[in-house]
Amino acid sequence: MIPTPATSLGAMRHSLLAKIFGTCFLAIHLPLIAIILYLGSGFSTHHPGPVLGVLLGATLAGTIACLWLLWRFFAPLRHLARAIEHYQAEGAPIRLQISRKDEIGTVTRAVVNMVAEVESLMKSLRHQASSDPLTGLHNRRWLAERIPVEQARAAREKSPLSAILFDLDHFKQINDRHGHDTGDHVLMAVSEAVRDSLRRYDIAARIGGEEFCLILPRTSKQEATVIAERLRQTFEVLVVKPLPHGRVTASFGVYEAASSDSMQQILLHADQALYAAKEGGRNRVFALDRTPV
Structure with a gap:
């Protein structure tokens, strides 16, 4: 088959x-x-000057055209290199419109797609590493990274920061009598109630089997106590079959962080308040005043 110009x-x-x-x-x-x-064109060749001028002009034009076309051919690679440097420096996604169909276009598209796939995978892995797979809430590891950030923000804004620890009452009995599937349903129902009750900037994490932690920015001890009481009442009316009505309850410990508190101290004080709530009969809220450990 003879190739056509097309x-x-x-x-x-x-x-x-x-x-x-x-x-x-x-x-x-x-x-x-x-x-x-x-x-x-019939021009005279008796004088070498015009001929040399044509040769030099054509050579210069050919050189310039060659360099310009080669620069255009490799332009996608330059754009890709700049985009990758920007991605490495700032994590910005690579966005390139590639219409080329030659090898450079193929390689550029492949690299862009590979970076997008790697970024999607890394995002998924970061989410898995920072979240609880059962409840969808954050986990203890993520909480440990987040509390110092919220403390620094509270210090800049000179605003209160409170923590709530709560523990589901007699949760082991639910697992023992009704099975772990029922226990999982309880944990998921409680987590959903927490998500529905908190503000967009509040932080919720599952930090143990049946233990949860809430970090409440711009929230005083009194306001956090109201939030904890509202959650306590919400849990009481949760319906998780085959459990009887009112079986899902929790004990709450509330603590407003001092500016000098470390993350460990915040959780320790909140845990002391939680222990006091359990000692007081469970299914109740106890707020701890700021006192030295």
């Missing part, structure tokens, strides 16, 4: 080698083509 042009668009070959061929032969056109 098929040859299509091959050029899809082959970097064909583009480079065509560019170099044109640049090398442009002086010869210029001389042929010069002679074919």
Whole structure:
């Protein structure tokens, strides 16, 4: 089959080698083509000056055209290199519109897609590492990273920061009598109630089997106590079959952090308040005043 001009042009668009070959061929032969056109136009060849001028002009034009076309051919790689540097420095996603169909276009698209897949995988892994798979709430590891951030923000804003620890009452008995599936349903129902009750900037994490922690920015001890009481009442009316009505209850410990408290001290004070709530009969809220440990 004899290739037509259309098929040859299509091959050029899809082959970097064909583009480079065509560019170099044109640049090398442009002086010869210029001389042929010069002679074919009937100009005199008795004086070498015009002939040399045509040769030099055609050589310069061919060189400039060759360099410009090669610069255009490799432009996607330059854009990709800058995008990757920006991604490495700032984590910005790579967004490139690639219409080229040659090898450079194929490689560029492949790299962009691979980076997008790696970023999606890393995002999924970060989510898995920082969240509880059963409840969807954050986990203790994420909480340990987040509390110092919220403390620093509270210090800058000179605003209160409170913590609530709560523990489901007699949760082991639910697992022992009704099975772990029922226990899982209780944990999921409680987590859903927590998500529905908190504000968008509040933080909720499951930090143990049946133990949860809430970090409440811009919230005083009194306000946190109201929130804890509202959650306590919400849990009391949860319906999780086959448990009887009112079986899901929790004990709450509330503590408003001092500016000098470390994360460990915040959790320790909240845990002391939680212990006092359990000692007081469970299914209740206890708020601890700021006192030295």
